Amino acid sequence: MIIMVLRCLKDKTMTKKIFDEKVKILQNVKVNQKYYKLAFASPLLAQKAVPGQFLQIKIGEGNDPYLRRPFSYYRTSGNKVEILYEILGRGTRMLSEKKAGETLKVMGPLGKGFTLTPKGKKRVLVAGGVGVPPLVFLAERHAAAYLLIGTKSKAEVMPKSELKNAKAKILYSTEDGSYGVKGRVTALLEKILKKEDPGKIFIQTCGPKKMMEAVIAIARKYGIDGEASWDENMACGVGACLGCMVETRSGRMRACADGPVFPFKELVIP
């Protein structure tokens, strides 16, 4: 295994090390009709990662596809890192064809993750579609009151075995009603907020933008604080290209380096 330790970045709040490693794939399997799970071993990429952070993966060796692709951490345990992904284009298709034993170049942990200890608050995690992995990771690390998972249909619902370590009450919604409550995950959220004291709730969300916008609108209505993992198309993943800017109250910020997790009160929703 080639290990390259990159120089330390001195941040105001923390000292963050980023590593770039060639890793060997341990497992790359389909977990349901839509998602694949890929695992590799890397102590450096595993041990300091926080839920909400991401990895930049170079899929092939040549010039096409060229850019690395960002994937959020789905889980780490010991030296093992897992990501969960969906085939969205050529790069992820190529990734899905990789076999155990093949290698990938992986850089991480990147970006700022979720707040792990919102003081004295009950967390409600709201996940939609591709936003499920980081919130499962978060619920495994730190107990939450609820993990709400919204998908289009049952086909995307994760197998129970993938969620067995999540320390939260898991509720499902599907748009077509094929699993859990029929409708959007935001309806589930409102239902919960009606019976809880909003002052004691902290929402953490990741998913399609329309869903997160709706979650933030609800949070604002109830005066609830929270965080959203907000991303845009990325090239470099390290804050240089300015491709992934997010509108915030302090101006445009880089999703890759200043986020991807931003406080609700910072985000400017169009």
Add this chain to the structure above:
Amino acid sequence: MKVDLTTRIKGLTFKNPITVASGTFGTTDEYGRYVDYKKLGAIITKTITVKPREGNPMPRICETTAGMLNAIGLQNKGLEDFIIHKIPYFKKIGTPLIVSVAGETVQEFAELARVFEKHRDVVSALEVNLSCPNVEAGGVNFMKKQERILEAIKAVRQRTSLTVFAKLSPELGDVLEIAGKVLGEGADGISVTNTLRGMAVDIDSRRSKLAKDFGGLSGPAIKPVALRYVYQVKKEFKVPVIASGGISDVDDALEFLIVGADLLAVGTANFVEPRATLEILEGIKRFCAKQGIKKLDELRGSYRPCGDSKKGCHR
């Protein structure tokens, strides 16, 4: 074997030919945790404009075959911020600094040149960005009017004795013709090529994959085009040339050197491999050592043209 990589351009000395293409290496130390900036031959900044610019809406980038389109739109904090907050950093680093500048008017080009002239202790040269595909005033559409390009270069030349490179792309018209004219107005060298305008369409929504119809194409996809322009400009005018356009690995870098490039600006490759510059630099040293090349200038411009021979290149 020690290889002499020294690159000299009109009184400037660079310890090696490796630099970074404007806009791909941040404005100050974004790559500082990956690359020791002191090891680079030069640093070319992201384009600085007089006023701060917030750039275009998202999505600003999308991947294409062997490259990417960007429509960032020259986002930067402006001249004043650069002078106050960025210049001290580069002064400390000491690596030759080439500042990329763009104005929306001829007056702004003049202003940028006037201000950087006062920072000669830190700034080695200006790269005048005449070919950004993603902005209106000052961008390729505006600059297509050739007199505007020439006025911009003239204005810069009048206000600074710093080395001036004009950054061109075929989007402006015939590269050789424009290169000849800007050199006539006093530019010292040519930087070629900027991105080429391209499109990418989402087949479901039938909209652009970017928030604009067009973006600038960069990466390996444009390398053969860039190589050809570097070769032609070098051959035609024998002036200093900063080469950019898809330089991704050592072989790419060597090709550009062989056709005569003075500086090699690694661009989009930084986004893929943050250490691409230093890896290419090491690769050049290895290649020269293996080939028994003691000075890079022995390799530079050593291309063997096909000529008019009816037998073709390879006989």
